[in-house]
Amino acid sequence: MSQNTKEIYHDHIVIRLIQFSLFWVIVAMAVGVYLAAEFIWPEIDFGQFWLSFGRIRPLHTNGIIFGFGVSALMATAFYSVQRTSHVPLFMPRLAWFCCYAWQLIILLGGLSLLAGWTSSKEYAELEWPFDIAIAIVWVCFGVVFFGTIANRRIRPIYVSNWFYGGLIIVIAMLHIVNNLAIPVTIGKSYSLYAGAQDAIVQWWYGHNAVGFLLTGGFLGMMYYFLPKQSGQPIWSYRLSVVSFWAFTYSYIWAGPHHLHFSAIPEWVQSLAMVMSLVLLAPSWASMINGIMTVSKAWERLRTDPALKFVVMSLAFYGLATFEGPMMAIRSVNVVSHFTDWTIGHVHSGALGWNAMITYGTFYYLVPKLVGRELYSTKMANLHFWLALAGTMLYVLSMWAAGVSQGLLWLSIDEYGQLSFSFREIMAAMSSYYGLRLIAGLIFFAGTILMTWNLFMTMRGQKTVEVTPPPVAEKYRINPSPKPAADHTGTEVPA
Amino acid sequence: MNGIKLHKKLEENTGLLIFGILFVSAIGGLVQVIPSLYDESLSTPTANTRVYDAVELTGRDIYIREGCHVCHSQQIRPLVAEVERYGPYSRAGEFAYDRPFLWGSKRTGPDLHRVGGKYTDIWHEVHLLNPRAVVPESIMPAYPWLFERNASQAGNIKKKMQALKRLGHPYTDDEIANAAAALDGLLEIDALVRYLQMLGTGYDESMNDMEGM
Ligand code: HEM
Ligand code: HEM
Numbered sequence: 119m120s121q122n123t124k125e126i127y128h129d130h131i132v133i134r135l136i137q138f139s140l141f142w143v144i145v146a147m148a149v150g151v152y153l154a155a156e157f158i159w160p161e162i163d164f165g166q167f168w169l170s171f172g173r174i175r176p177l178h179t180n181g182i183i184f185g186f187g188v189s190a191l192m193a194t195a196f197y198s199v200q201r202t203s204h205v206p207l208f209m210p211r212l213a214w215f216c217c218y219a220w221q222l223i224i225l226l227g228g229l230s231l232l233a234g235w236t237s238s239k240e241y242a243e244l245e246w247p248f249d250i251a252i253a254i255v256w257v258c259f260g261v262v263f264f265g266t267i268a269n270r271r272i273r274p275i276y277v278s279n280w281f282y283g284g285l286i287i288v289i290a291m292l293h294i295v296n297n298l299a300i301p302v303t304i305g306k307s308y309s310l311y312a313g314a315q316d317a318i319v320q321w322w323y324g325h326n327a328v329g330f331l332l333t334g335g336f337l338g339m340m341y342y343f344l345p346k347q348s349g350q351p352i353w354s355y356r357l358s359v360v361s362f363w364a365f366t367y368s369y370i371w372a373g374p375h376h377l378h379f380s381a382i383p384e385w386v387q388s389l390a391m392v393m394s395l396v397l398l399a400p401s402w403a404s405m406i407n408g409i410m411t412v413s414k415a416w417e418r419l420r421t422d423p424a425l426k427f428v429v430m431s432l433a434f435y436g437l438a439t440f441e442g443p444m445m446a447i448r449s450v451n452v453v454s455h456f457t458d459w460t461i462g463h464v465h466s467g468a469l470g471w472n473a474m475i476t477y478g479t480f481y482y483l484v485p486k487l488v489g490r491e492l493y494s495t496k497m498a499n500l501h502f503w504l505a506l507a508g509t510m511l512y513v514l515s516m517w518a519a520g521v522s523q524g525l526l527w528l529s530i531d532e533y534g535q536l537s538f539s540f541r542e543i544m545a546a547m548s549s550y551y552g553l554r555l556i557a558g559l560i561f562f563a564g565t566i567l568m569t570w571n572l573f574m575t576m577r578g579q580k581t582v583e584v585t586p587p588p589v590a591e592k593y594r595i596n597p598s599p600k601p602a603a604d605h606t607g608t609e610v611p612a
Numbered sequence: 613m614n615g616i617k618l619h620k621k622l623e624e625n626t627g628l629l630i631f632g633i634l635f636v637s638a639i640g641g642l643v644q645v646i647p648s649l650y651d652e653s654l655s656t657p658t659a660n661t662r663v664y665d666a667v668e669l670t671g672r673d674i675y676i677r678e679g680c681h682v683c684h685s686q687q688i689r690p691l692v693a694e695v696e697r698y699g700p701y702s703r704a705g706e707f708a709y710d711r712p713f714l715w716g717s718k719r720t721g722p723d724l725h726r727v728g729g730k731y732t733d734i735w736h737e738v739h740l741l742n743p744r745a746v747v748p749e750s751i752m753p754a755y756p757w758l759f760e761r762n763a764s765q766a767g768n769i770k771k772k773m774q775a776l777k778r779l780g781h782p783y784t785d786d787e788i789a790n791a792a793a794a795l796d797g798l799l800e801i802d803a804l805v806r807y808l809q810m811l812g813t814g815y816d817e818s819m820n821d822m823e824g825m
Contacts, residue, residue, distance in 0.1 A: 157720075160743075160751045167757045172679020234677035238712050268626045275623045280633075287630060288637045295641075300775045306673070306767055308775050313707025314654040317715055322645050330637075359619050366633060370640030379689035380715060381704035383651065386644060393640075456685055456719040523719075528693040536696050540722045545749040595624075 126583045127200045128207045131217055133487050133581055135193035136480060138221050139186050140569050143473070146181025147565055149174055151558040157551040168232040176243040177231050182468070183241060183331065185224040190476045191335045192216065192259065195282040197483065198342040199266045202276035204586045205596075208265030212258050219255045223248055235305035239320045241327050242296055246307045249297040256293065260286045271586070273595045277358045281338030284366055288330040296323035314382050318374060325373035332472055333439075334365065337404050340428070343479045344408050347425050348418060353410035361403035368396050375446035378455060387448070394446030401439035408432045423498035427478025430506060434470025438463060453528070458550070459520025462513050469509040469561055477505065477568055484572050488579035497571045501564040508561025512554055519550035658705035661814035663781045664807070666791035667798065669772060670763050671807025674800050676714070677766070678755065685716035686725040686811070699726035699812065706814035709781055721752055726812030736805045755801075763798040 156162060156171050163169040196213060200206055207213050227244045236243045244252070263286060267275055296319055299307035311319050345352050352358060371393035374386045409432055418425050441463050445454045454460060485492045492498060526546075529537040622632050648654060664672055675681070688694055690701040702725050707713055731739075735746065740758060743750040769791045777783045795803070 156753070157751055160753055163753055165754060165756045167678075170678060170755070171753050172682050175679060175682045236676060236679065238676045238679075238681055238714060240717060264626055264630060267629075273624055274620075275626070275629060280623070280629065283629060284633050284637070287633045291634070291638070300779060302771050302775045303768055306772070308772070308779060309712040310779070311649070311711070312655065312779075313710045313713050314704040315649055315651075316711065316713040317707075318645055318648045320713070322641055356616065359616065363636060366636045367639065370637055371644060374644070376717065377715075379691065380687050381702050381707070382654070383648070386648060389644060452689075452691065455689075456717070460718065527697070528691065530693050530696070534692075534696075536693060540697070541747060541749060544721075544751065 124585060125206055126585055128210045128213065129197065129200075129487055129584065130581045131207075131210070131213055132193045132197045132483075133576065135189050135196070135217055136484065136487075136572075137576075138217070139189035139193060139476070140480075140572065142181055142185030142189060142224065143565060144569060146178055146185055147558075147562050149178040149181060151555070151562050153178055154551070154555040154558045158548065158555060167234075173232050173234060173236075176236060176240075177228050179241060180231065180243060181224065181228055183327075185221075185228075186476075187331065187335070187472060188220065190479075191282070191285065191331070191339070192220070194339045194343070194479060194483070195263060195285075198276075198278050198338075199263055199282065200586070202272070202279055202342070203266050203270030204272050204589050205266060205269045206586065207262055208269055209262055213262045216255050216259045216262065219251070219258075223251050223255065230305065233305065237297070237299065237307065237309065239296065239309075239316075240324050242293070242320070242323060245305050246297070246299055246301050247304060249293070253290070253294060256286065256290050260290065269596060271596050272589045272593045274593070276342070277352065277355070277362070278338045278340075278342035280362050281334050281341060284362070285330050285335040285338065288326060288334075288366070288370075292323045292326050292330075296320060314380075317377055317380065318382055318386065321373040321376040322370070323373075325376060326369055328467075329365075329369035329372075332467060333401070333435075334369075336472055336475055339475060339479055340404070340408055340432070343482060344411055344428055347422070347428060347478075347482050348412045348415035350411050350414045353407050353413075357403050357407050361400040361407070364400035365397075365404075368393050368400065372397055372446065375451065378446075378448050378451040391446050391448055394443045398439065398443045402436065405432050405436045405439070423495060423502050424478045424481035426499075426502050427474045427481065427505070430502070431471050431474035431478060434466055434474065434509065438467035438471055441466065453524035454520060455524075457520040457523040457527075458516045458547070459524060462516030462520055465516065466509065466513045469505070469512060473561075473565075474505060474509075477501070477565075480568070480572060484575050487581055488576050489582040490575060490579055493571050493574035497567055501567045501571070504560050504564030504567070508557050508559075508564060511557035511560065515550045515553035515557060519547050519554075523547065654704045655708055656705050657708035658703055658814050658816065658819075660816045661706050661708055663709045663776075663783060664810075666769050666773065666787070666794040667763070667803050667806045668810055669776075669807075670766050670769060670795060670800075671803035671805070672714075673772070674758070674766055674804045675807060676712075678758075680724075681714045681716045683716075683718065683720035683752070684722070684724045685719050686723065687715035688723055688725050694723075698723045700815055700819040703814075703819060706812075709776075711776065711779065724808070724811055726815070728809045728811040728813050733805050733809065736808055737801060740801060740804070758801040758804060759799060761800045762795075763800050763803040764792065764795040766800055766803070769795060 153175055196207060227248045231243060235245045237245060267279060298310040301307045309316050372390050374390035375394050378387055412429055444450050481498055523543060526538050526543045531537045622628050688698045688701045695701055739746045740755045742754045743752040770788060773783050773788045773791055
């Protein structure tokens with residue numbers, strides 16, 4: 119080994135971010151289960167203001183999306199950008215700052231939600247001091263990420279990096295514009311926009327936070343890890359190019375489908391509906407690309423629980439991105455809007471796609487990072503079935519609840535009178551809410567199992583040191599240091 | 613083929629890639645969101661819509677703090693059943709002084725846009741203290757702490773009104789000066805109920821027609 123010039127990938131930070139991500143998924147999912155229980159036993163907040171439904175619902179969504187989701191995306195972005203650029207992270211200290219500052223924001227931000235500091239805008243509830251902190255950390259994330267790409271030693275910028283890049287750039291734009299406000303006190307501000315205009319700006323943000331974070335960001339994960347896990351190059355490079363740009367262009371238009379039949383202009387709603395239908399094509403293009411990539415490695419599906427998770431996540435991704443455009447059609451949205459159908463749609467994406475692809479990636483990545491086999495493959499296989507059963511039950515129960523709510527609310531008898539009171543319909547939902555609670559508990563049990571499994575895998579292990587492999591002459595871009603003697607890090611080229 | 617060539621450039625140049633993503637993702641917003649911000653039909657208050665007074669504004673901010681909007685919408689759609697259930701459908705101008713908007717995305721409870729005047733103050737108080745005392749099967753949480761805190765402790769009302777004035781809400785200097793006094797002796801629950809009772813009162817006769825439904 120040529121000790122002095124040895125350059126290694128910064129993977130310790132990847133491990134740390136995965137640990138934080140696991141911490142947040144446990145906390146925020148426990149809150150989700152608790153919320154589900156409040157639908158059945160509304161008294162279980164015990165008269166404590168900080169346990170009240172209205173305050174902890176945003177804790178669930180923010181904890182999951184920004185705690186679990188973003189930590190996982192940062193971890194996998196840092197891991198894959200080094201591999202696809204053949205160079206260690208740019209400004210590793212800044213990367214560590216992002217890692218810890220982000221966790222601090224989620225922790226304090228979560229507490230501030232319990233204290234009742236909220237802008238009320240969905241997925242942007244955190245108040246202005248946090249918004250500023252988020253913007254700063256996000257820019258640093260961008261500097262590390264794009265700095266690494268600029269330093270890369272291999273000429274093409276790989277597909278996964280476009281998606282992670284889209285995540286960083288578009289979320290920055292949305293976050294800043296949507297959160298513009300005049301501060302009053304440290305925990306209170308007033309939006310720069312009012313009423314209908316505020317609604318349009320908020321759902322431009324809200325839908326695209328879903329689009330570029332929960333969809334695009336996780337597609338970045340898919341584009342890097344799926345080829346790795348299945349040992350195959352991505353099926354069609356051309357399809358990934360087309361789908362990336364079509365996705366980036368068309369997602370932005372679809373936000374007002376959250377405002378169908380509301381007091382915003384008709385043309386805005388119609389445009390959003392059409393663009394939501396268009397969106398089906400680039401969304402499915404990525405799914406097809408993913409499925410075709412694994413299709414050459416089906417045998418592995420029998421033995422590798424990590425790959426099972428990822429393939430199942432693609433199926434749910436396909437489901438959610440098919441259902442979404444359908445719900446964006448005005449005549450369907452009339453029924454689905456404001457009901458538990460939306461909640462079913464959300465969680466088919468959230469549990470089936472976001473959680474499952476992340477779980478699959480963690481099962482693959484953690485053993486690699488610490489250089490030890492997964493503690494228990496059996497446990498991981500059991501987790502797979504729990505996750506699948508939990509997701510199915512959650513989604514089915516909420517579909518049933520949502521469709522009934524939607525139709526019953528709208529139903530009118532032969533005299534033009536409402537057929538059912540709101541209270542009757544509410545009371546009829548209780549068994550669906552019971553099923554949803556059971557579904558949540560099953561899914562949560564699987565998640566605990568995974569956390570234990572990964573914890574036992576990591577325990578007492580050091581992060582494996584990996585050196586960037588040399589780059590073939592024809593792809594070389596920035597000068598590499600002289601090739602190290604051992605290439606333990608060499609993997610299947612992306 | 614040309615598209616792929618163009619893409620070769622983008623995918624080999626970090627700066628171009630960043631710019632490309634920013635540009636492509638900004639188009640939709642520029643065409644769809646920015647014009648809406650200049651659309652006066654969205655920002656002009658209806659004839660009966662007025663700014664929230666000190667007590668109502670305090671109540672509204674309590675509504676936000678407690679997250680009532682996660683279960684209640686304030687947006688009645690122009691559908692026969694919905695108008696039958698909740699009242700005349702919502703018009704953009706009625707929300708001209710709503711910062712932030714509180715339309716919501718989920719109806720675990722009923723729409724509240726026209727709840728003002730539907731029940732007595734006492735009904736609301738009993739309901740908010742324990743919803744199941746009024747509606748046995750209710751799954752709405754209870755809010756006992758609202759009965760213990762003074763409305764004047766729920767934020768700095770003077771600063772709030774000054775901030776809103778800067779954003780164009782027509783508060784007079786007198787109103788702002790007397791704001792704190794208006795909250796004297798009121799509990800948080802009183803402010804919240806005052807807010808609930810004024811919801812949907814931007815309504816006027818012309819809204820009875822079902823045009824646009
Ligand atoms: C082509 C893709 C998609 C389209 C066109 C789409 C469309 C929609 C529509 C029409 C709604 C209902 C809005 C309403 O009536 O209030 C909705 C809600 C939602 N969708 Fe999707 N969806 C898509 C994919 C996804 C995916 C993959 C996720 C991932 C988790 C997701 C997450 C959500 C969330 C969180 C909401 C709830 C927003 C809220 O009201 O708070 N969507 N989507
Ligand atoms: C055990 C798992 C989970 C359970 C039991 C659960 C439960 C819940 C409940 C009860 C709600 C409130 C629904 C309502 O107000 O009607 C909710 C909302 C939500 N959850 Fe979950 N959740 C779980 C996992 C997740 C995950 C993994 C994600 C994200 C990746 C997620 C994202 C969301 C979002 C975005 C909403 C807001 C939906 C909207 O406003 O339309 N949840 N969840």
